[in-house]
Amino acid sequence: MTDRPETSGDGAVRFARRVLILLAHPALEKSRVNRRLMAAVRDLPGVTFHDLYQAYPNFHIRVEREQALLASHDVVIFQHPLFWYSTPALLKEWQDLVLQHGWAYGTDGTALRGKWWMHVLTAGGRRSAYRREGYNRYTVRELLVPLQQTANLCGMEFLPPFVVHGTLGMTPGQIEDHAAEYRVLVEAIRDGGVELGSLQNLDQVNDRDALGKRPRETGTDGVSNDAR
């Protein structure tokens, strides 16, 4: 496991979108689902994978390096477990330090304009728990509102989350299915095989049937709509 961001594959091959995945999991060695999700995407060519807890075990985030990474990608995926309806602590620290005034937001802060922001997260509770009548009372999408507004203030487009629900009692086979779906999703985003704007009104990206089973359905409208 490396503590530097890694990009697989041939740098010369051009992809429609440059994807950056920031993984935040303080105890990956104990994780079942996030580790499999990670394994499904980290070797994808043209995708930069960055394991934050591996890079900054002392929370000493190197702001310049993180900003350079953001600047050189089009889509930022935050992969993490849902901790207290939010991100793990290091990812909050990352927001506080990296999304600087004058760089990410504010009058001169335009570095992130037009980029995409998306969460890929795991939650112990089933989806039925995340609704008005459930014990979590809010949908995951609703709980992510502070993050959505953060993206908004930075001029970024917020995509609905890809959520793996009910991780506690999941069988290895089910985990593999989710991991495969995640890989297809990231590939589609990278290759421009999905029109990102069309996803924005979904509750969860998982709801888009096309991603897992018919990835090429939206292939015709290609790269058209992703704001740049």
Next chain:
Amino acid sequence: MHAEGFFLQAFVYLSAAVVSVPVAKRLGLGSVLGYLLAGIAIGPFGLELIGEEGQDVMHFAEFGVVMMLFLIGLELEPGRLWRLRGPILGLGGLQVGITTLAIAGVALAVGQSWRVALAVGMILALSSTAMVLQTLAEKGLMKTDAGQSAFSVLLFQDIAVIPMLALLPLLAAPGDGAHHGADHAHGHGGHVPWVQTLPPWAETLAVLGAVALVVVGGRFLMRPAFRFIARTGMREIFTAAALLLVIGIALLMAQVGLSPALGTFLAGVVLANSEYRHELEGDVEPFKGLLLGLFFIAVGASVDFRLISESPGSVAAMVAGLVVLKLLVLVGLARVFRMGLDQTLLFAFALAQGGEFAFVLFSFATQNAIFGDEVAAPLIAAVAVSMALTPLLLVLAEKVLLPRVGTKESVARPADEISSDSHNDQRAIIAGFGRFGNIVGRLLRANGVKPTVLDNNSDRVDVLRKLGLEVFYGDATRLDLLHAAGAEEAKLMVVALESQEQNLELVETARKHFPHLTLLVRADDRFDAYRLLDEGVDHVYRETLDTSLAAGVDALCHLGFRRFQATRSANKFRCHDEETLRELAEMRHDRKQYMNHARERIRFLEETLQAEHHDPTERDAGWDVESLREDLGG
């Protein structure tokens, strides 16, 4: 033998080995076959450089087998030996029993008396410890199922030789038993054991006493003795002591009529837990290697080609019969003991030969008039040929049969769960267990990684072992010791010896012989660090850096700074300092003139401090509302 003759002989043996072994290795045949070919080449049927004295050389060289078992014992802690009791007694017992009966059956069928048949059966049931273990170790197969099982069987056979020696005289044809026990050419010694002159009860007592002496002495006497010797710091005396120990035990065992190999094996097991294990291994290993080589050469030279050429058919039939019969029994047993198909084949082909004990036992049997030379001579030739065939058979099994079988491992299980045990396979070595190494070691142990620790301060080793830590005595800069400590399989090594000179020496050795090892090296200060970086070491740790920074943080706090800010500042300082260190390490060589150290240090300090003041990204701007206030407040 006067000196010139000795040197001439040594010259012949050594050149044969030096020429043929590398060639055999190069051809992928292994060193054992190389030695055997060398023996055949210089033997009475080759260049005739050695003649009858080949037999004496073989007796002398059999001591290599004794040393090998000592080394095997050192690798085998009592606990592991105990766990192997099942395979040793079950697998070993059945192999010897069934093979004995099968061979005896064949002998009966060709018209021998039941006495002769049983004797031949017992003798041929044994396999060659030297040949098998050396070949398996060289191929790295000792840790496999097949390797462990083969080892268990061989160990049982070594033990079984003792009752066989007692039984054989009873098999003498009636009325011809005059020699009973008298000419007891036992084990590797070949002289009358002193205990045979005692009454039976005293004999038993003497045997038990000798074993107890080895166990108790090894446990309580050897360690203080080695500690005393180690403290002198004289390497050759330690080597002498190691040899003395092995030879002494061999003599003692011969005196009471036990196998010297078994005795030294026992001593090895007793010392397997001791801190001197790796040092002993390093010291005895080269002697063992040379003697075993000599032994294999002697086996090669002893193959009686005259006899074979006189009746090639019958010898070939005997060899083929012996090998096939043993193979069948071994395959059957391996299946009963549920070994995989590939392991079964390896195990069976490894053990399908006659052993060196057969030479001893055949001459013992003829002395006891169980049968005559007309029976023994062709069998001895057959055993020698079957031993010579062993490396070839294993090559056949490995290169031809195994690829067809394939491993029947379960198909790709969904990769998941890094089991917490998996860290235990990750071997690490810590060289130097002083103030630095011991903290590293304790942290590793606290996380379930058991590092192999080497230290050359015998007093410290003693204390640490009393505290229950597994620490080995020895000079880590020695290549043989690194081998013994498992540097080939280890993943990383922490280099934390007393002086930087030693550290640099070890780094050099390790990079040359074990390039796969990740090296984590202690440095006294920045100038040591430069030297290590020059050597190409990536992971360099200046001993005082982190402590000094901790003190700096506390100092800032006492001066009124918030602890969090002081700590972040120290973190930043650290990052900066590491970067500067690497830059300066390279720059150092560009400037042709040597700069004095003080000026370098000042320049560095200025650089860091100025960077701190002028570089805006150095501040934690994300927590700073200054710019936000300007932007909005305006």
